[in-house]
Amino acid sequence: MKALILALLIGTICFLNGCKDVECEPLPSLDYCERYISCYMTPNALAMREFEDADPMCVNLSFSGDLIRSDEKAYDELSARYGDLSFNGYTQAIPRKAVNDSINRIEVKSVARFDAEHPAGSDVSEFVELQYVSYYDFIESGYGEVDKGELSEWGNLDKYHGLDGAAFHKKALPEIKASDTKLMETDFLLKFNKMPEDSGTYQFELVFHMGEKKICTTVECTF
Numbered sequence: 396m397k398a399l400i401l402a403l404l405i406g407t408i409c410f411l412n413g414c415k416d417v418e419c420e421p422l423p424s425l426d427y428c429e430r431y432i433s434c435y436m437t438p439n440a441l442a443m444r445e446f447e448d449a450d451p452m453c454v455n456l457s458f459s460g461d462l463i464r465s466d467e468k469a470y471d472e473l474s475a476r477y478g479d480l481s482f483n484g485y486t487q488a489i490p491r492k493a494v495n496d497s498i499n500r501i502e503v504k505s506v507a508r509f510d511a512e513h514p515a516g517s518d519v520s521e522f523v524e525l526q527y528v529s530y531y532d533f534i535e536s537g538y539g540e541v542d543k544g545e546l547s548e549w550g551n552l553d554k555y556h557g558l559d560g561a562a563f564h565k566k567a568l569p570e571i572k573a574s575d576t577k578l579m580e581t582d583f584l585l586k587f588n589k590m591p592e593d594s595g596t597y598q599f600e601l602v603f604h605m606g607e608k609k610i611c612t613t614v615e616c617t618f
Contacts, residue, residue: 424487424488425485425486425487425488426485426486426487426488427484427485428482428483428484428485428486429481429482429483430465430474430479430480430481430482431479431482431486431491431530431533431534431538431560432473432474432477432479432491432492432493432530432534432578433465433490433491433492434462434463434464434465434470434490434491434492434493435462435463435469435470435473435492435493435494435495436458436459436460436461436462436463436492436493436494436495436581437460437461437463437495437496438458438459438460438494438495438496438581438605438610439459439460439461439610440458440459440460440610440612441456441457441458441459441601441603441610441611441612442456442457442459442612443455443456443457443612443614444456444457444551444582446551449551450550450586451616451617451618452586452587452588452590452616452618453526453550453551453584453585453586453587454584454585454586454599454614454616455551455582455584456582456583456584456585456614457581457582457583458494458581458583458610459581462492463495473495477493477531477534477577477578478534478535479534482538484538486558486559486560487557487558487559489554489555489557489558491530491558491560491561491580492580492581493530493578493579493580494576494578494579494580494581496605496606497573497574497575497576497577497605497606498525498571498573498575498576498579498603498604498605499571499572499573499604499605499606500568500571500603500604501520501523501525501568501571501585501601501602501603501604502518502520502600502601502602502604503518503519503520503522503523503568503585503599503600503601504516504517504518504519504599504600504601504602505517505519505591505597505598505599506597506598506599506600506613507597507598508591508592509591509592509597510591510592511592519599520568520569521567521568521569522587522588522589523567523568523585523586523587523588524565524566524567524568524585524586524588525564525565525566525567525568525571525576525583525584525585526550526552526563526564526565526583526584526585526586527552527563527564527566527576527579527580527583527584528552528555528561528562528563528564528579528580528582528583529561529562529564529576529577529578529579529580530560530561530562530578530580531562531577531578531579532562533559533560533561533562534560534578538560541559541560541561541562542562542563543556543561543562543563544563548563548565549563550584550586551582551584552580552582552583552584555580555582561580565586568585585601587616587618590618591618594618595617595618596615596616596617596618597615597616597617597618598613598614598615599613599614599615599616600612600613601613601614
């Protein structure tokens with residue numbers, strides 16, 4: 396709803412001033428939605444996302460899988476499960492894909508020796524945090540305001556900052572619980588808070604424990 400108010404306010408100012416004395420920004424495109432979540436994804440794979448200006452300490456990732464869209468019975472069932480039944484408002488015309496699962500645990504195994512205490516094959520998840528966007532807080536609160544923090548914290552997730560229901564979260568991997576990652580967006584990142592002993596390109600085997608299944612992939616990170 397804040398987006399609608401902002402759009403109307405900017406439009407009124409521009410009309411009254413003829414856009415001469417006010418620097419007019421393009422108005423956001425808005426959609427009317429009965430429910431906030433556009434579609435749900437049942438994840439079955441992971442892929443790296445490449446950015447030219449990416450933080451070298453971060454691995455940008457995205458879930459892929461089967462989408463459950465608004466014209467499917469399963470969509471109605473998930474909307475009822477998560478309480479997303481009565482948004483009935485305008486919001487930015489950006490797809491809001493929520494992962495239909497929660498992360499119980501993430502393993503990050505270094506293929507090569509990381510440091511003296513972590514030889515090849517060691518789990519180094521203690522040095523990594525998960526950064527992600529979730530819509531759960533927004534829906535759980537009855538579509539109230541969520542804590543967004545500073546835009547500078549969002550990194551390559553900043554395209555979601557303008558969404559009224561997007562809350563930004565950071566969680567150390569050893570502290571993650573399934574309840575933390577409900578309705579997370581499909582894009583997210585892993586950020587290292589410690590560099591390996593020697594600089595270079597390292598491979599890491601990722602294992603995401605989600606319910607009864609595991610999703611695995613191997614990524615590279617240059618320090």
